[in-house]
Structure formats: structure tokens, C-alpha cells
Amino acid sequence: MTFSQTDREETPTLRTRDLRFRWSPADPWLAFPDLTLAPGTNLFLKGPSGSGKSTLLSLVCGLAAPQQGLIEVMGQDLGQLSRGERDALRANHLGVIFQQFNLVPYLSVTANTLLPCRLSAGRRDRTDPTPDAEAKRLLSALAVPSRLWSKPVTQLSVGQQQRVAAARALIGAPRLILADEPTSALDRENRDRFLELLLTLAGERRTSVLFVSHDDTLARHFDQLTTLGDPA
Ligand SMILES: Nc1ncnc2c1ncn2[C@@H]1O[C@H](COP(=O)(O)OP(=O)(O)OP(=O)(O)O)[C@@H](O)[C@H]1O
Numbered sequence: 063m064t065f066s067q068t069d070r071e072e073t074p075t076l077r078t079r080d081l082r083f084r085w086s087p088a089d090p091w092l093a094f095p096d097l098t099l100a101p102g103t104n105l106f107l108k109g110p111s112g113s114g115k116s117t118l119l120s121l122v123c124g125l126a127a128p129q130q131g132l133i134e135v136m137g138q139d140l141g142q143l144s145r146g147e148r149d150a151l152r153a154n155h156l157g158v159i160f161q162q163f164n165l166v167p168y169l170s171v172t173a174n175t176l177l178p179c180r181l182s183a184g185r186r187d188r189t190d191p192t193p194d195a196e197a198k199r200l201l202s203a204l205a206v207p208s209r210l211w212s213k214p215v216t217q218l219s220v221g222q223q224q225r226v227a228a229a230r231a232l233i234g235a236p237r238l239i240l241a242d243e244p245t246s247a248l249d250r251e252n253r254d255r256f257l258e259l260l261l262t263l264a265g266e267r268r269t270s271v272l273f274v275s276h277d278d279t280l281a282r283h284f285d286q287l288t289t290l291g292d293p294a
Pocket residue numbers: 085109110111112113114115116117118276
């Protein structure tokens with residue numbers, strides 16, 4: 063997959079249209095607003111608990127398939143890709159920060175940060191100048207103290223683990239970061255600081271961010287705001 067500079071400018075990182083999904087025929091339909099996310103921009107999707115925010119991120123990741131509607135990531139219709147192609151797109155171009163961070167407990171802070179580079183040559187090749195150097199730069203920028211870098215992530219506070227998850231999501235300049243309420247464990251001041259850091263570092267890399275949360279006090283940090291309603 064190669065993109066000219068012009069394509070990068072013109073093709074939205076994410077475009078969804080008329081998306082509807084239900085987990086089973088017995089469940090209510092979840093209907094999603096149309097989203098368009100240009101390269102390097104960010105969007106805050108607000109919705110109450112159970113409205114389908116995490117489900118939407120699973121659809122955009124290609125881990126679940128919508129019964130109706132279109133999802134394009136970097137101009138590619140996920141519905142037209144094989145499972146292997148979706149996996150490759152996710153590994154190469156998506157960073158994720160989930161509620162529980164999904165860090166690997168027996169790996170060090172540095173090894174967790176480097177994981178995307180082990181799983182994707184594209185992520186590894188886009189590090190600047192090397193995976194190790196970029197991991198250190200990101201961990202420093204996100205204020206993870208260097209004395210912790212060789213420790214297992216289980217020895218870190220929740221806020222520190224969250225910043226490691228952000229470093230892991232940012233490494234190798236993915237085109238899109240999906241963040242699922244990653245600030246809920248933090249106090250207000252730390253939440254604001256974390257968001258500013260995440261969005262600044264993403265913007266520097268022209269990485270788009272789709273951030274979902276029920277907490278609309280966070281909305282002011284973002285370029286765009288969209289609201290998700292209750293299930294039908
Ligand atoms: N893996 C699953 N299998 C079946 N149903 C699911 C699954 N994941 C979520 N659901 C259901 O889909 C609906 C939307 O859940 P989802 O987790 O997407 O909401 P949310 O807006 O992220 O909620 P919260 O803010 O509480 O995390 C809920 O009714 C939930 O029970």
C-alpha cells in the first residue's frame with residue numbers, strides 16, 4: 063500500500079456511512095453517526111454507557127463487521143478486505159488505547175512500547191530514527207520516568223500505565239489512534255495534561271485520533287465533537 067502526498071491530503075483517514083450493528087438478533091440495533099476524520103485531525107465521540115462507543119471502535123478496528131453501512135480506513139472499504147488484509151491494516155496503521163490498556167504484564171515498559179514494531183514492519187520502518195530511540199523519546203515526552211523503563215508494567219501506577227499505552231499507540235506513526243475512555247482513572251488535572259500530550263504528539267505525526275467517552279468535559283480538547291444516542 064503506497065500513498066502519494068496528494069492522496070494523504072485528500073483521502074480521509076476514517077469515513078463511516080449509515081452504520082448499524084447488533085451483537086445478535088435478540089439485541090437492539092446500534093446506529094452510528096456518519097464520521098469523517100481528515101489526516102492529523104481528532105474527533106471526540108460522546109455517548110452514555112451502553113450506547114455503543116466500544117462497539118464502534120471494534121467495527122473500525124475490523125474486529126467486528128457491521129450488518130449495514132460502510133467503513134473506510136485510509137480509503138479502503140473494510141468490507142472488501144479479507145481478514146488477513148484487515149489484520150495487516152490494523153497492525154500497520156492503527157494504534158489503540160483501550161480502557162484496561164491491554165499492556166502485557168510480564169513485559170517491561172520499553173518492551174510494551176515497542177510491541178507494534180515487532181508486529182509490523184511498517185510501524186518499525188516509520189520510527190525516527192530507530193524503534194528504541196523513538197520509544198525513549200515518547201516515554202520521556204509522556205513523562206514516564208526513565209527509572210521505570212526496564213520494570214514490568216505491573217509496577218506502574220494506573221496513570222503511568224496509561225501513558226505507556228499512549229506511547230505504544232503512537233510509536234511508528236500510525237494513521238489513526240482509537241482511544242476508549244483512557245482517562246477515566248485519572249483526576250481532572252492529570253486527564254487534561256494527558257489529553258493535551260496525546261493530541262500534541264499525534265498531531266506532530268499527522269496521526270488522527272478518534273476518542274470515545276461519556277465525559278463531555280473533555281470535548282474542549284478536540285477539533286470535532288459528535289454525539290451517540292441511546293440504542294434503538
Ligand atoms: N462482545 C459483546 N457481545 C454482546 N454484546 C455486547 C458485546 N460488547 C458490547 N455488547 C453490548 O452492546 C451494547 C453497547 O456496548 P458498548 O460496550 O459498545 O457501549 P459503550 O458505550 O462503550 O459503554 P461504556 O461507556 O459503558 O463502556 C451494550 O448493550 C452491550 O451489552
